[in-house]
Amino acid sequence: MSSTSAYPDGLSDVSIAGDPLAWPHLAPAPVPHPTTVGGFAALARRVAADRERWAPLVRYDALTRWYARLETGPGYEVWLLSWLPGQGSGGHDHGRSSGVLTVLEGTLTERSLTPGAGSVERELSPGAQRVFAPGYLHEVVNTSLEPAVSLHVYSPGLTEMNPYGTGWPLRATRPSVRSR
Numbered sequence: 463m464s465s466t467s468a469y470p471d472g473l474s475d476v477s478i479a480g481d482p483l484a485w486p487h488l489a490p491a492p493v494p495h496p497t498t499v500g501g502f503a504a505l506a507r508r509v510a511a512d513r514e515r516w517a518p519l520v521r522y523d524a525l526t527r528w529y530a531r532l533e534t535g536p537g538y539e540v541w542l543l544s545w546l547p548g549q550g551s552g553g554h555d556h557g558r559s560s561g562v563l564t565v566l567e568g569t570l571t572e573r574s575l576t577p578g579a580g581s582v583e584r585e586l587s588p589g590a591q592r593v594f595a596p597g598y599l600h601e602v603v604n605t606s607l608e609p610a611v612s613l614h615v616y617s618p619g620l621t622e623m624n625p626y627g628t629g630w631p632l633r634a635t636r637p638s639v640r641s642r
């Protein structure tokens with residue numbers, strides 16, 4: 463098969479202007495996305511510090527838990543959740559997702575269940591972060607008298623949440639831990 467050039471004189475946009483791929487500094491910089499648990503925790507801290515970004519979005523719902531997706535990226539999602547006093551998640555896992563939970567406002571109580579360590583209860587103040595791997599079992603409850611707000615990063619995005627309802631051992635077998 464013979465090849466015919468659209469440019470009989472041998473010129474083309476590339477030959478005239480140069481190959482842009484040969485000049486990486488001219489290409490737009492790739493948007494950095496976290497790829498590690500530490501990167502996701504840092505992303506959550508950056509969002510937490512940007513109060514003007516998330517505070518106006520927060521809503522409270524006395525009938526059901528309120529949540530909104532704040533951001534998506536390659537392989538992750540960021541969710542904003544609110545918790546009125548007494549509201550809780552119930553015991554659950556996160557399917558195949560890893561996650562980072564960050565408290566933005568108020569105080570939340572997390573009860574986790576880890577093989578070997580049993581059930582552990584933690585009081586999470588603003589700025590406290592919990593990082594978890596796939597298969598992690600926990601529940602989050604607002605046991606305080608004030609509303610609370612939290613930020614959740616999931617990687618990959620949360621597609622599965624298995625509830626552990628009545629079988630969940632809600633009573634902590636260890637003293638409460640205070641996390642900041």
Ligand SMILES: [Fe+2]
Pocket residue numbers: 551554555556600
């Ligand atoms: Fe969770």
